[in-house]
Amino acid sequence: MIRNYFKIAFRNLKKQPFFTFLNIFGLTIGMAGSLLIALYIYDELNYDTMFPDADRIHRINLDIKFGGDISNFAEVSSPVAEVLENDVPQIELVTRFRNRGNMLIKKSETAVNVKEQDVSYTDPSFFDMFGIDLLYGDKTSALSEPNTLVLTRTAAEKHFKIEDAVGQNLILNNGDTYVVTGVIEDLPKNSLLRNHSVFLAMAGNQEEQENNWGSNNFPTFIKLLPTANIQDVQTALDGFFKKYFIPFAQPYMPGMTEEQFLASGNYYNFSTIKLQDIHLHSNRFPEMSPNGSIQNIYILSFIGLFLIILASVNFMNLSTAHSLKRAKEVGIRKTLGSGKSALVSQFLAESGVITFIALLVAIAVAALALPFFNVLADKTMEIPYGNPLFWLVLVICTLVLGLLSGIYPAFFMSRFIPVKVLKGSANNSHKGGGIRSSLVVFQFAISVFLIISTLVVFQQLQYIQNKDVGYAKDQVLVVQDVGTLGSQQQAFKQQVKQLASVKQASLSSYLPIPSYRRDRSFYEEGAISQENALQMQSWDVDVDYLSTLDLELVAGRDFNKKYGSDSLSIIINEAAVKVLGITAEEALSKRFTYDLGEENPRFFKVIGVVKDFHFETLRNDIAALSMHIGGYANDLAVKINGGDYATTVASIENIWKTTAHGQSFNHYFMEDSFNNTYNTEQRLGRIFITFTILSIFIACLGLFGLAAFSAEKRAKEIGVRKVLGASVGQITYKLSVDFLKLVGISIVIALPLAWYAMNRWLEDFEYSITIGWSVFVLAVVLALFVSILTISFQSIKAAIVNPIKSLRTE
Template sequence: MLKNYLKIAWRNLRKHKFYTFLNIFGLSLGLASCLLITLYVVDELSYDRSFGHADRIYRVNADIRFGGADMSLAVAPDPLAFTLKKDYPQIEQVVRLRENGSMLARRTNRTENLKEDHVFYADSTFFQVFSVPLLEGDIKKALAEPRTAVISERDAAKYFGKESPIGKTLLLDNEVTYTVSGVMENISAHSHMHDVDMLLSMSGLESSRQNDWGSHNFNTYILFREGVDAKQFERNFESMLVKYTDKWLRAFLGASLDEVRKSGSYLKYSLQPLTDIHLRSDRTAEVNANGNIQYVYIFAVVAVFLLSIACVNFMNLATARSANRAKEVGVRKALGSERSSLISQFLTESVMLSFFSLALAMLIAYLALPLFNNLASKQIAFPIANVWFWAIALTTGGIVGVLAGSYPAFFLSKFKPLKVLKNTIELEGKGSGYLRNGLVVFQFVISVMLIVGTGVIHRQLNYIQTKKLGFNKDQMLIVNDAYALDNQVKAFKEQVLSLPNVESATVSSFLPTPSSRTDHTFFPVGQMQQDKGINMQKWAVDYDFVKTMQLKMASGRAFDESFPSDSTGIVINEAAAKVLGYADPIGKKIFGYEDAALKKRVDYTIIGVVKNFHFESLRKNIGALSLILYKSNGSVVFRMKGGDAPQTVGQVEALWKKMAPGQPFNYRFMDQDFDNVYRSEQRVGEIFITFATISIIIGCLGLFGLSAFTAERRTKEIGVRKVLGASVVNIVALLSKEFLKLILIAIVIGSPIAWFGMNYWLSDFAYHVDLAWWMFAVAGLLAIVIALLTVSFQSVKAALMNPVKSLKSE
């Protein structure tokens, strides 16, 4: 019986090649797109799950409101971790990480430095919390002693080749020697710590032993014992605040925790599951830039949409062509076929077509995966050897075939043989027409939503690229690691300034990109009350910073070498002036502390107010910022005049190699730095546009097939109309009118849904485009144009047919 079903199904598919092609191609595109998106979603959801006990590891986050600023931090105070371990037996182990940023590194017997981009200090308990295997070294001794380091397998090969690194030394930043005490496996690419290749011993790091409950600098992780409820444990943070932080606040501000809270400020700690960090955390001081669960949801919905559109195409075309199979059903029933046998026959055809589509979809996905990886910046491998993948894929193919073919199968099999053979049954019943029209509307509702989404995402990305930031990021060359020049930084700056294409230069570790941040609390002189404090970033800059960045002064002046008193001067931005509440800040005095231990107070005089400029992501409002004069040899930034940039870079590199032999020359451009901040949005935009285009193509395939069927069904009517004098335009309008109505209904339904979804997406940005009515009008017009172009081809073809041919069989 099954063999007979398969044979007849194959004959039917071959007989109607055009519709078979439309079905297989449309369904395979939908399945291939759905497969690629599913691989992306699974990849994103797999982060940090490879660690043993991942379900028991949590990170402590901090949310702070103080001094007019709200901070959402991925870090905690230095004493918090081991205080929790001491006070609460529910905790099995804790570990802290503190980012050091990039460092220059080399073997002590070599002269050439290499750059390590992500170096972290870590407690010796790191390997007890995170199950990263040590390939060499003792897990109990690694990182236990001061000035020891654990490096990754990658770094071991980079610095030591095939030699064992244990006991050998590395010189960091040309100053400090560390002994390698362990080699760890490369941390999984599917971890929020994937870029960490070098861990330095926290032991001996002065800032890790200050017992300072106010300075938040340490990524803090907790490994709970079996059976501990993390949500319930969070309640203990309140008693910890009362016991420890209250005492620190009284010493620092002379105010209790309750008094601080009554003024509107707060300090809250919370626990975040390790496996949630990559997709559900975008806090200050993340170990690495994370993903976004919002985009995972968006792509999951797009995958469902694509598959739904492909299935809708199948159902539409199969139902529309039911009249052509009606006599077959009548003959089969007259010869004794049961309805169940007919249903099985039609479902067999549907499932066979689905598996053909699945095979083609696999091929398309396999070939497209490298392009998709490049687009999504992923390294997803096609899971050929995964048994579960094939089981799920085959099951999905079967389910899609059954679901997509269910309505046609049940619709066709219910025909009464006598009425069918006598031509007394209405083969194009109202039910099938309503369903088909409803499915077309559904397809174009999705298409309208995706067109709107594509347009809004494109406009927002363009807005980010073109928005005036308050500084000029163009033609800015950043030379990293200026400290490698030692005491020749100023000489290097002056020599590069003598180049014809260089206009100005500044030396600073702080640049107006979201990569640099340092928060400090300031008070008006004589007013050290907790409700008078202002929390703002403090950037150490030189005399040329304001000029080189082309910042605008709102009042006062920038730093000037002719004013010796500027050594204790401070320039604030308009946001800081607003929080301070000064109508005229110039000449006012504020003070802060040089270190977190409150040992060195420094009084500053406000000499200028710079106009607000964006130094953080456009997702955030501009916060309070201050500039002070201080030697900071992180980077040297050169503003070029717009000449031959590659030639200028080559000249700068030649000077670098002359003045800093053996030190790596690393540079970047500020506009690229800025673009990197929004790289995830750019990737999402490109992926979204790609799949939106594919969904529209699939929808058009279905519409093309339906218009062909409609034209075929009304061939004799068209012939009669032409004989009676109807023009080609009249006939095209007649055939297109019913589809146009459906598209208009889809626009009315899809537009408000798209408005809600894109408004929600834009709410993640403090600065964004406004949703205007014309965006929806353009999307609707585009949907109409696409639909009419698709339908018109078949309509014009039918209208141009010789009426003699269409009427001669009558």
Template sequence: MGNYFKTAFRSLKRNKGFTFLNLAGLTIGVAVCLLIIFYVVDETSYDRYNSNGNRIYRVNTDTKINTSITSSAIAAPRVAAALRLNFPEVENTVRLLADEEVRFKKGDELVMEKNALFCDPSIFDIFTLPLLEGDPNTALTEPNTIVLTERMAEKYFGTTHVLGKVLVRVGDRNSNTSLKITGVIKNLPAQSHFEGDFFESMVGLPIAGNENFAAFFPFHTYVLLKPQADYKKLEGKFPAFLKKYLDFIEAMEKQGDYIKLNLTPLYDIHLQSNRANELGVNGNIQYIYIYSGVALFILLLACINFMNLSTAHSASRAKEVGIRKVLGSPRIGLMLQFISESLLLSCFSMLAAIVLAWALLPLFNNIAGKNLTLTGSTLGWLLPAIIGITVVVGLLAGAYPAFFLSAFNPIKVFKGQTAAGFKGNRLRNWLVVFQFSISIFLIIGTLIVYNQLRYMQQRPLGFNRKQVLLVKHINTLNNQGVTFKQEVLGVPGVASASLSSFVPTGHRRWTNYVSANNNTHQTEFWPVDEDYLRTMSMSLDKGRDFNPALSSDSSAMIINETAASVMGFSGDALDKTIVFGNNQKQYHIIGVVKDFNFNSLRDNVAAVVLTMTTAFERKKQGDRPDVLAIKVNNDNLPALLSQIENKWKRFSGNQEFDYSFMDEDFDNLYRTEQRTGKIAVWFTSLAILIACLGLFGLAAYTAEQRTREIGIRKVLGANVPDLVAMLAINFLKLVGIAFLVAAPLAWLFMNKWLQGFAYRESISAWIFIAAGVGAFLIAGLTISSQFIKAAIANPVQSLKVE
């Protein structure tokens, strides 16, 4: 074996061009594979830190009320206790309630925190949250107690030894609640489907004791099943369970409506759950499959390059094989010789790939939105993966050349009858077709992704997101929100402003039920002010806007076109009545606003009703709206922002000035698609580069093997363009076949991807034309340099070639 590797090293050293092309292709392919392995391992390791993770399930609620269908990740307050009471399979339950924006006192400063949760004391019995200080059995059993992560303990107190200290939470009206710290836990891993830094006791919280089983669903509810319990069988018992607690279920089912409960395994939440009201931003299992498949294809491209170049290079190895066979070398020995070369090259490429992947990791993190790092635990699985990839790539790339080269007949070799090079090798041609099929498929896919992103960014949404500034946390100003709005309206460059908690690009939603035409309908219910439609540049299809001077508008509603349709107002919805709330308050419709997209374009527009909250009502309620939307028409945005920030500081004191622009928030809705587009560009570029490396090598060998033929043709009068066309035609035919294979497959695959968007751009013919022309140009430019060089060579020198 030592002799095999020594000979292999000499062979690779002697054929530097061949070695460089193979090494470059394999290095790029393996580096991409390593980066994708990092990504896939990170995505599939979510929530694996929980020791009982395989027994933890989240309770979901699915509802259908008339035409409104909702699949949410939350459940009613009483569901957790009822599950424990009715099913022996359930060992324990816990409820989490996200407190989206909480203010805590840090000395004289008020700090806004977003990772705060109310939870039942049983959280430590279900999730693995190791306490550095405190007793998990008693930490959250009393009201107004809280457990912090070590990161937050250091932030607020400078130490993790904070047991018994007090953290002050500031409410909407600057009402203070003193929370006793009863525990400090380790920071949650990044691979958790929810983020949590503050865990406040739910004991004594009014909403937690609500006995209503169906009116509202605020809690993320988790169950810990007993060992060996089958969650599918448990799900099968839920319909009878609901009928026990909800006497109107049968009547709903007769009308085609329903309320259903189901379970999602904890390990499936991050990648396979895309429901309303998720606790965090989840991934998508489809993208794991896509990235893994692309990485595998890129690695295959590199291996195909090796096979193609090795078999094309066979002419220079034929005499070597013939002499070895004459001298008694068995075929197995020759095969081991060539596989040794492949393994040696694979080892070199792996070392280079590790360095390349390490260098590209920051760029990959930036594109993928990750924070992947090399740690001790990473090396535990990385080293076996590296060894495995090295061996598999070496064997995969070297197996066919070993069989091919070792099969040469020595008599035919010495007579010069060995079929070598590009011509006559059908398998090599099909491998080139396979390479370019993958490249063209990726080109088409990338173009379609970017075409859809452009469509989403340019599609009319029913509102104008341009130059709308959103100032956050207005509810922290107590009853001065309206005054602050009036002050802002006086700033030069401010066209209008509106106070509301609901903006089309925001995350806050309020789903509720209203009655119209003797039917119940599920709608979005948004309290807004009289300037909302004007600030958002929304258009009325019928009726008028809110008018605070009219006292009757306190019970007025503006609905969108979808709401008018689902409520059965096929004619004119104006002056029709809608009933809302437990007190059966009646609203009259004064206007119908044209539909506007307030969710991602993956979803259809849902029904929305808008009610007007007057300035008086806001003061009475403690100024609940938490966003001031400001329409600006000033080109000097820094100066305008500075003026608004100065007014904010005058009203808020030491509160942080938090703002964003609506168009940026809109773009954030499509971060996954944007990242997919960027990653697709990189993958496509690398796939094309690897394919071109192989094509370049094949072109070089083809030109070399046909040197005498080219010389004879030149002597007989052939010109350079004719010679180049003659040499290139076989390659371009293969690219044409690759296009015919890739185009329909790309259409099928990308059409299915587009089905995930309710609003999507059709797949245009120009995408396929551009991909085909691009592939031909890339292939033509790759091979042209070698063929032109051969065509312009001196025929006298060409005819001397043995």
């Protein structure tokens, strides 16, 4: 019997090739799109799961409110690790990192450096913490001594054969010599360590030796004992502030107590987060690698689900609409003794055949599209053909989809009354029109929802790219690694400034997005207490900084090399003035220090107030900022006049080559760096557009099929109307208007839902667009345009048919 079901199913599918094609094609597109989204979500959800005992690894976080500033750190102070080891018996291992960012590395006998992007100090427990084995070297001693390092395979191969790496010397930043003590495999691309290639021994980091609870620069991870509970660790962490931070702070602020600190509205709270949760659930400063967002996963999950639902709805709509052609078949089967269950089984078999054919085609389509989707999503995903679980899930999902898609048409057709359908009154033997109308409304409501969402994402990205961020990011070239020039830094800067195409240049390691960051607690002269602290960014700049980035002063003056006193002057931003609760003019000449505990603290006089500018992303509010002369500079920002940028860059590179003697010339444009900061949003926007187009296509495919069926069903009516004098336009309108009413209802349903959902998404940005009426108008116009285009094709085609052809059978 089952064999007969499938035999008849194939026969019926061959008899109706057009509707079979529409069903398979719609299901294929929906399934292929959902498969790609599922691979993306699977990749995102599996970040950091490859490490042994990953479920027992947690990172320590720190939230501080102090000096008018709120900071959410992914790092803590160095002594926290030792205290955790000594005070919390539930912890098996503790590992710290101290990120150093980019470094230049070369062999002692080589002139040219190789730049490594992510270099970090780490503890020897790093290998056991993350279950990492060395390809070469001994992990028990690899990072136990100062001036030793471990390389990844790729980093090692840049300098020598990896089997010869251990024991070799490397020079870092043209200064210290390090010994290679190990080589590890490249770290997984879906882990927070994916960009790290060089690990230095923590024992060589001077900051690690300091018992400084006020400097939070160490990402710190713990591994619990198998029987331990993270709540036990949290209980211990809750006591660290009173037990350790208060005694550390009291020499600098005598009389400070926990009660006094909390009474000022401040807090200092430790917390933990699972290693596996960091990628999607952490948005702190600074993360070891760029993170994703669980919200984006939810959004993409809904889109993937929508695609499947749209394809399934298409199948149900087309099957029920086409059921009239099979009404007599059902009547004869019932007359000859077929029961309802047998008919349901027959139609479900047909549904299953279509769904499994669509699955095979969808896998092929997904395989072809995956390389392009990887580029779109910045991934390296592969379809896991060799994983039995993948095939099991796929088959189960296909069975469920086939069942859900076919169950309603199967029961719908099995309810036909033999007497009525055999007498030719099948049109009145069911009430499927209302169901089909509801499904069309549902389809287009989803499509309109996605159209609006895409438009909002696109407008927010445009807003970010075009917003006045308060500094000149256009035509600013940043030359990196100028710190390697040593005493030649100023000479290099002056030679660059002499180029006719260069307007201005400035040396600093502190630049807007991305940039080095340093927070300090400032205290006004005569009011040194924790209640009066002002937490500010503290940036080292030179006298040309403001003019290079076109920063606008709202009060006071710029730095000037004519004034020697400017070495003890600062310029603050409007956000700092707001925290002080005074005007910009009142802030001038006030003196602040951060040298607490020093016998002769330095006081910096405020000489200017700069207009607020976005030195962080638009997801964050503008924080208090101070700038002063001096300090280490590793970047040269060059303001270029309009013209031939390539020639100017080449000229600067020539100056670099004569000054840096063999060092590689690394540079970027600030505008490109700014745009790259929003790569996550840009990728989301491109993915939105891609799958919105797919959803609209699937919805139109169903509408196209229904319009074709409606035109076929009403062929004689159309013939009669034409004979009686109806024009092509009148007939087209008559055939289209019912469908357009359904599209209109779907628009009314989708608009408020899309408005609510996208407003929630925009809440993640401190600075965002307001969703205006133009977004909804454009979405409505697009939805109506594609639906009219879809319907009118079939309507016009039916309207221009010679009435003789449709009436001659009567």
